[in-house]
Amino acid sequence: MSSVKLENVKRFYNIGKTNEFRALKSIDLAIDKGEFISIIGPSGSGKSTLLNMIGCLDTPTEGKVYIEDSDVSKLNSSERAKIRRERIGFVFQQFNLIRSLTCIENIELPMEFAGTGRDEMIKRSQKLLDIMGLGDKGNQIPSEMSGGEQQRVAIARALANNPQIILADEPTGNLDTKTGEKIMEVLIDLNRNENKTLIMVTHDNEIADVADRIVRMQDGKIV
Ligand SMILES: Nc1ncnc2c1ncn2[C@@H]1O[C@H](COP(=O)(O)OP(=O)(O)OP(=O)(O)O)[C@@H](O)[C@H]1O
Numbered sequence: 001m002s003s004v005k006l007e008n009v010k011r012f013y014n015i016g017k018t019n020e021f022r023a024l025k026s027i028d029l030a031i032d033k034g035e036f037i038s039i040i041g042p043s044g045s046g047k048s049t050l051l052n053m054i055g056c057l058d059t060p061t062e063g064k065v066y067i068e069d070s071d072v073s074k075l076n077s078s079e080r081a082k083i084r085r086e087r088i089g090f091v092f093q094q095f096n097l098i099r100s101l102t103c104i105e106n107i108e109l110p111m112e113f114a115g116t117g118r119d120e121m122i123k124r125s126q127k128l129l130d131i132m133g134l135g136d137k138g139n140q141i142p143s144e145m146s147g148g149e150q151q152r153v154a155i156a157r158a159l160a161n162n163p164q165i166i167l168a169d170e171p172t173g174n175l176d177t178k179t180g181e182k183i184m185e186v187l188i189d190l191n192r193n194e195n196k197t198l199i200m201v202t203h204d205n206e207i208a209d210v211a212d213r214i215v216r217m218q219d220g221k222i223v
């Protein structure tokens, strides 16, 4: 069973207009469970578009996307939200934490959407915070934390519902080298020790080299 499979996936914007743009042209890609894939390529080559497709944030214009063998390419937005909530953890360059919520509340949010019971939610969010080395910062809001700390909260949030697949779009892009290395260690550890499928977009060739496989994008195609 593949963890993720894309068959002839295309994503066109502004179809039929003078500014029609073909962001993904014909993507075939199969990723095994527990694999660590890095996606590299120039700005505008379609890396984020591809990751959003895998993460069910977007649907293809044509072609099929399978997440653990279910076809997600034709699902409506609430069905896609369910797949995202249960099977996928997403980590972004800008952290994307909710600014008005504390760390703990940010981590609890996906569990609330999943209908997790209150006690279980409190236990699990505290455990994730501890794992990320932020056990005593649960009541702080994002603006009271460093970039590296915020990204660790974002990783904890991505893990809240224990997804099999972790997607990361330039997760170290807003961090200094040393902090970025620490975040990478956390993600690689999840891949190696918990067998999570890790798919990461990066500009950094050194980071890309650590992966099991590098997918190179150019002009909306894998090259
Ligand atoms: N909603 C949209 N409407 C029109 N064009 C879009 C839209 N979203 C993305 N694009 C275009 O699709 C192309 C691919 O964008 P994408 O964000 O996937 O690039 P990327 O490889 O992630 O680049 P970067 O390294 O800068 O993040 C870009 O040329 C972008 O302008």
Ligand SMILES: [Mg+2]
Pocket (backbone or CB within 6 Å): 047, 048, 049, 169
């Ligand atoms: Mg991008």
